[in-house]
Amino acid sequence: MDLETLGAAGLYDADAPDAAERAELLAFLIEQGCSVDEMVSANARGRLFALAGDRIVRPDRDRFTLVEVAEQVDAPVADVRALWRSFGLVEADPTQPVASPADVDMIRTGVAMAGLLGMDTTRGMARVMGSAMARIGDAASTSVRGSLPSMSVAISGSELETARSFAVVATAVPALGRTLDALFRHHLEAARMHFERTESWEVVGQGGIRIGVGFTDLCGFTGLTQQLSMDNLSQLLSKFEEVAADVVQDHGGRLVKFIGDAVMFITTDALTAVEVAEALVAAASERGLMARAGVTAGTALALDGDYFGPIVNLAARLVALAEPGAVLVSEPVSERLAGARAVISLGPQTIRGFDDPVTVSRLTPTV
Numbered sequence: 001m002d003l004e005t006l007g008a009a010g011l012y013d014a015d016a017p018d019a020a021e022r023a024e025l026l027a028f029l030i031e032q033g034c035s036v037d038e039m040v041s042a043n044a045r046g047r048l049f050a051l052a053g054d055r056i057v058r059p060d061r062d063r064f065t066l067v068e069v070a071e072q073v074d075a076p077v078a079d080v081r082a083l084w085r086s087f088g089l090v091e092a093d094p095t096q097p098v099a100s101p102a103d104v105d106m107i108r109t110g111v112a113m114a115g116l117l118g119m120d121t122t123r124g125m126a127r128v129m130g131s132a133m134a135r136i137g138d139a140a141s142t143s144v145r146g147s148l149p150s151m152s153v154a155i156s157g158s159e160l161e162t163a164r165s166f167a168v169v170a171t172a173v174p175a176l177g178r179t180l181d182a183l184f185r186h187h188l189e190a191a192r193m194h195f196e197r198t199e200s201w202e203v204v205g206q207g208g209i210r211i212g213v214g215f216t217d218l219c220g221f222t223g224l225t226q227q228l229s230m231d232n233l234s235q236l237l238s239k240f241e242e243v244a245a246d247v248v249q250d251h252g253g254r255l256v257k258f259i260g261d262a263v264m265f266i267t268t269d270a271l272t273a274v275e276v277a278e279a280l281v282a283a284a285s286e287r288g289l290m291a292r293a294g295v296t297a298g299t300a301l302a303l304d305g306d307y308f309g310p311i312v313n314l315a316a317r318l319v320a321l322a323e324p325g326a327v328l329v330s331e332p333v334s335e336r337l338a339g340a341r342a343v344i345s346l347g348p349q350t351i352r353g354f355d356d357p358v359t360v361s362r363l364t365p366t367v
Helices: 003-008 020-032 037-044 048-057 068-075 078-085 101-117 119-147 159-170 173-197 223-225 230-250 272-287 310-320 331-335
Strands: 208-220 255-259 263-266 292-302 305-309 327-330 343-349 358-363
Touching: 003 037, 020 048, 020 230, 037 048, 048 159, 048 173, 068 078, 068 101, 078 101, 078 119, 101 119, 101 305, 173 255, 208 272, 208 305, 208 310, 230 255, 230 263, 230 272, 230 343, 255 305, 263 272, 263 310, 272 292, 272 327, 272 331, 292 310, 292 331, 310 327, 327 331, 331 358
Parallel strands: 292 327
Antiparallel strands: 208 263, 208 292, 255 263, 292 305, 327 358, 343 358
């Protein structure tokens, strides 16, 4: 290692108080195969300590501008920029190098999909993918930093120690990428089969799908946030999400999203939606918590991995009307339950967002 050359590159100052540790850090990075150019670039970003891990997470980073990407994929720069931003990626200047060879392939795939499905639909898919990956990235980073405090320079107090920790953790990233690919294939197949079971062929071409929709939330959650420590609150939410995912999947439903202390799910029919809602309320009770639920059924708009329309809005509103431990259902659901489950009519209810009163019923508990 030539400290004089590294000094000329602005990476080392023999008179700096931390010169000895900086020399060790540079020696470690060189052992990892980092070039001087890579170190200079990382140092300019304030991430010299993370370079050994960064080059594993995103190899060959910042090689191409989006103008160059557009040339390689034979697409207008405007389309490439639109896709890049839809994926949730930051692009300050189309002439600034931001893309890797893998990014070029990603944009090429997006351009091909736009040719098949249209740019608007493709950008919608890109936004969903970007949002999902952002959440996974946040969760992974939070989990790692919570388990390995040395990943933070502020905590370790040593760029060298953090560099070594991050380099070790980053080796798992390629395997995690393969895991995400395998999971995507599973969930893509499951989504296709779910759509097929709904028998919505006559409306699905317009984005519609006939489903049962349910919302379940924890009662008194605001009070719990004031009583529990951050660690205990995190454990409670994680357990609720784990139980909710298990219950929905065990009944063949689709977990759409978590909204704070609430979960939204869909099923292929009203009866199954009711079964999921009751199971979620029961699961919460078994753990010393109280939950409530609302269930509706009908045609919803399926868009970008989410579902919209009056039946979705109504299901969310029914939760707010429900007492702890109760499951409220709309009139179409109670009609479909005739002979299968007993319900108690609560009569027409004035519900925000609906011009006319809505007939609501409460499920009677099963014996």
